[in-house]
Amino acid sequence: MLKQLIKLIRPKQWVKNVFVLAPLVFSRKFTNPEAVIRAFFAMLCFIAASSAVYILNDILDLEKDRLHETKRLRPLASGKLSSTNAVIFMLILLSLSLIPAFFISRGVLFCIVAYVLMNILYSTILKNFVIVDIMAIALGFVIRVICGAVAIPVYISSWVLLCTFFIALCIGAGKRKAEKAVLNDDSAMHRRVLSSYTDSFLKSLIQISITGSAITYSLYTVLEYDIQIPMITILFVFYGLFRYMQLVLAEDEERLPEEIILSDVPLMASIILFGISWIAIFLAYGL
Template sequence: MKRIHNIVQKSSFLVELNGLTKLVRMKQWVKNFFVLAPLVFSNQFLNINAVISALFAFLLFCLAASAVYIVNDLKDIEKDRAHPQKSIHRPLASGMVSPMSAVVLLVLIYMLLALAWFYFPKIIYVIFLYLLLNFAYTFKLKHEPVIEIFVIALGFVLRVYAGAVALSVPVSHWMFITTLSISLYLASIKRRQELVGSGVKGRGVLEYYSVSLIDRFAEMSAISSIVFYSLYVMQVQPKLIMSIPFVMFGLFRYWFIVETLKGGESPTDVLLQDWQIILTVLLWVGICAWVLLDI
């Protein structure tokens, strides 16, 4: 009986450990690669000290993003339990992780971020702003139409800014507006697919939107992304002009996935699962690195 009890305890521990890994949503950390954008465009990706600083900023943002997910899941636990999909896939709603374990993990993450302040204070200032923004989003702003889309997009802008702060380089106006435009595009597409897939039951704010309205948001953001990126290339880095077609193809391919393959509700899934998107990103990064090395 004692052996059976030990096996049951070990099994329960493994289930909760698996739930904790899902709770921090490690797959979503791919979004934090935006932090590394200044490393590429500042032409410091061969500087070992710059690379280390950028990677620390990336890891700290991963912790911060996980903290945001935990707070959101704790806040919405009862609502998620009533949702047909989230009640199965969300660790707290499904019972894989207890609320107490989630709180302990959240406190641990906050402690790690507080400790990092002594070594990377400027990065932590940006992360603190990110946490405040998402705290406001979780408890209020996610119910405000249009504002909530911009809050999501600003989270990506702050990632880029954190990467620039880590390297002590300025964020160009072009990089700021291009990042904002691309992020607005992705956020709009996500809301569109949620509306198409689950209707207003999936998210309360969706009752204020229509597919045609969000399509216009997405189209305007996509066009802005291409225009502003092209202006950046032509005025700041003319040798990167060959990278523009890859940006355009990536946006075209993403829209194809949305319209034809009914994807796009999770930008992360699209990035990790569609081989054409993966190849496009790799080629774009490769071209940028090759061209900038030659400058």
């Protein structure tokens, strides 16, 4: 049963929660042990909360998942795990998220609660409305960044929040594009909102979101610092964004965004070099 419980909480999706650490990096507090500990515990709280949300989604979509080509292999849909055990595990994860969050700060607790409530609303209502569903996904990433900021606590630039929103919009649109490609004519049966999305619209949304990400990040490096050296990091951001666009649009990649990001060496290299460049700038210039 342990193997099925692990599959249920989708560890591959946990990479999304690194957004909680963004304020730790951009506030230059990664050399402060207390701030690092608080930020990492906040991220662990979000991992537990997001895992609980995945279980809730599987419970609510159980019947549809049984008809899905790949989702029917999930623990609940395949019958390898009972709904009762899933609910118990979900409640345990929520407790492991909310109780530590309370001791980190009330702000972190508020963010976790807001994230869970928004996802309940998404799973029951918002996912059926075109564009709104993708914006709800994007808002979840913004909440992660805000959570990381209040955990330390530290000011987080509005440009960082906007950039996060645009990147998440791009991820959301990429997810919908992949779902449509995999399901083909059966897409509307499994997710009603997919019938309202055309391939050309999703490609346009990805392009607009990437443009918004590039602009807002560039403005962040220009307006938030008194020296020009942070602008060097724009190179890695632009390369990463354009590489993702190449994979999703030019090569018409049909995998989910997180699978594309984690499996593409050039894209991962740009992310790693981006992080290294910021750390080097902070250490060299003491920003």
